[in-house]
Amino acid sequence: MSCISPPQPADIDLLAYLDGESDDQVTSHLERCPHCRERARKLGQLQDHLTAHLYRYNCPSTAELGDYHLGLLPQGQEAALAHHLTECPRCAYEVSQLEAYLADLAPALEQPGLLERATERVRVLVAHLVNGGMTVDLPGQPALVGVRGDEREPLIYEADGVQVVLEVDQDPDQPERRSILGLVIGVGNPGQLAVHLWRSDQLVATIQVEDVGNFVISNLTPGRYELIVSGPELEIHIQELEVEAR
Amino acid sequence: MLHLTDFETLTLTGIAHRCAQETELFFQRKGYNPRYCFELFRRAIMERNQRAWELVYNQYRSLVGSWVKRHSAFPSSGEEAQYFVNRAFEKMWVAVTPDRFGRFPDLKSLLRYLQTCVHSVVLDQVRVAEQAEVGAEADIASVEGEAGDTTPEDQALARVQGQELWDQITTRLRNDREHRVMYGSFVLALKPREIYAEGKDTFRDVREVYRVKENVLARLRRDAELKKLLGADA
Numbered sequence: 001m002s003c004i005s006p007p008q009p010a011d012i013d014l015l016a017y018l019d020g021e022s023d024d025q026v027t028s029h030l031e032r033c034p035h036c037r038e039r040a041r042k043l044g045q046l047q048d049h050l051t052a053h054l055y056r057y058n059c060p061s062t063a064e065l066g067d068y069h070l071g072l073l074p075q076g077q078e079a080a081l082a083h084h085l086t087e088c089p090r091c092a093y094e095v096s097q098l099e100a101y102l103a104d105l106a107p108a109l110e111q112p113g114l115l116e117r118a119t120e121r122v123r124v125l126v127a128h129l130v131n132g133g134m135t136v137d138l139p140g141q142p143a144l145v146g147v148r149g150d151e152r153e154p155l156i157y158e159a160d161g162v163q164v165v166l167e168v169d170q171d172p173d174q175p176e177r178r179s180i181l182g183l184v185i186g187v188g189n190p191g192q193l194a195v196h197l198w199r200s201d202q203l204v205a206t207i208q209v210e211d212v213g214n215f216v217i218s219n220l221t222p223g224r225y226e227l228i229v230s231g232p233e234l235e236i237h238i239q240e241l242e243v244e245a246r
Numbered sequence: 247m248l249h250l251t252d253f254e255t256l257t258l259t260g261i262a263h264r265c266a267q268e269t270e271l272f273f274q275r276k277g278y279n280p281r282y283c284f285e286l287f288r289r290a291i292m293e294r295n296q297r298a299w300e301l302v303y304n305q306y307r308s309l310v311g312s313w314v315k316r317h318s319a320f321p322s323s324g325e326e327a328q329y330f331v332n333r334a335f336e337k338m339w340v341a342v343t344p345d346r347f348g349r350f351p352d353l354k355s356l357l358r359y360l361q362t363c364v365h366s367v368v369l370d371q372v373r374v375a376e377q378a379e380v381g382a383e384a385d386i387a388s389v390e391g392e393a394g395d396t397t398p399e400d401q402a403l404a405r406v407q408g409q410e411l412w413d414q415i416t417t418r419l420r421n422d423r424e425h426r427v428m429y430g431s432f433v434l435a436l437k438p439r440e441i442y443a444e445g446k447d448t449f450r451d452v453r454e455v456y457r458v459k460e461n462v463l464a465r466l467r468r469d470a471e472l473k474k475l476l477g478a479d480a
Contacts, residue, residue, distance in 0.1 A: 015456050069362070070358070
């Protein structure tokens with residue numbers, strides 16, 4: 001096969017044609033000449049192969065670009081990457097994209113005027129079991145809601161003068177489940193408190209404490225829990241609460 | 247009155263709970279204490295504690311999801327936000343080792359790094375798509391595989407193969423102009439017009455860039471060793 005209309009276009013013209021930048025004469029010739037179209041196809045194939053194997057082969061990873069932008073790279077690596085950015089407009093663009101993205105998200109991490117005032121607003125206390133599960137009289141204190149008979153053994157936890165009294169009982173609606181009946185004593189405004197019950201790193205219940213300090217958490221499966229009493233200025237952690245099956 | 251909490255006495259659950267409470271205060275624009283969330287990160291990273299890392303994930307996945315959706319490349323990615331959320335956390339877990347943790351003095355710096363990880367994983371997807379397109383045009387399997395399943399090993403192999411080919415090509419180049427044209431054309435996939443725009447001090451016009459490219463490609467096509475390396479029917 002040979003060119004139908006010599007002289008055939010030079011390779012430089014075929015390259016421009018492949019980029020969509022040839023003049024009308026070359027384009028017209030290629031539409032009519034199978035031989036030159038095949039030449040263009042092979043040239044294009046060579047270019048595609050080169051690009052497929054070489055495209056951005058030496059560009060740093062996106063993680064490295066991120067570390068570079070945050071100043072986390074070792075000195076030598078930082079210098080090498082800085083040099084690469086002078087030669088690679090694609091990486092330079094990606095870094096500028098990152099810069100713009102972080103600037104856009106920056107307000108999400110800022111709380112103007114408040115960070116420097118971050119203090120321990122909330123007293124966080126770890127409570128300790130003080131009665132070992134034995135029956136204890138609590139003179140002068142409200143009766144534990146739901147206590148029925150003195151065979152119950154409420155658990156009394158104490159932290160810095162605050163007491164949390166707990167009783168674990170059979171759930172009245174579901175016999176195979178358990179309920180926790182609780183009472184918070186020694187806090188000025190118990191109605192501001194909430195009780196959060198965690199098990200295996202999952203929050204299973206959040207209950208508001210009543211104004212008189214009592215609360216009930218129902219429908220619990222036996223197991224080990226962590227109970228946290230939270231208020232605007234106080235938090236009490238009961239770290240190991242065993243809810244036993246009957 | 248300040249009351250300093252002894253973090254050592256708190257369980258992981260307790261720390262996670264406090265972190266959640268303080269984060270809620272932050273979003274309510276109230277005074278908050280970032281120490282608990284920082285402690286959660288610290289335990290996860292310094293102790294390589296998977297449980298703690300899962301708690302970090304649970305605490306921040308919604309926030310990270312919102313960051314993903316704000317990325318300009320996300321809409322065209324073809325992936326769900328949750329995909330990038332998971333990849334971002336994975337990337338941070340791998341990148342921030344105990345010996346690097348000291349580079350992060352506070353919670354803000356850790357969250358900023360997590361934002362950077364979001365950008366990184368979205369960009370990874372963009373790069374893979376670009377590479378797949380390049381491979382498709384060459385009618386060969388992309389050296390990095392299908393979009394989305396690029397492994398670090400694939401990336402390392404591609405880098406080595408690319409370096410080997412480039413080293414072979416550069417031994418056949420005669421001057422800096424040829425180097426610039428070949429690097430721009432095939433490593434950066436720039437058109438001659440774009441190469442000229444970056445190097446007006448080197449090239450007279452766009453046609454000259456084409457001329458240099460024509461000469462080099464003709465030389466490479468006559469090179470039997472290089473043709474074998476490429477496996478191309480040139």
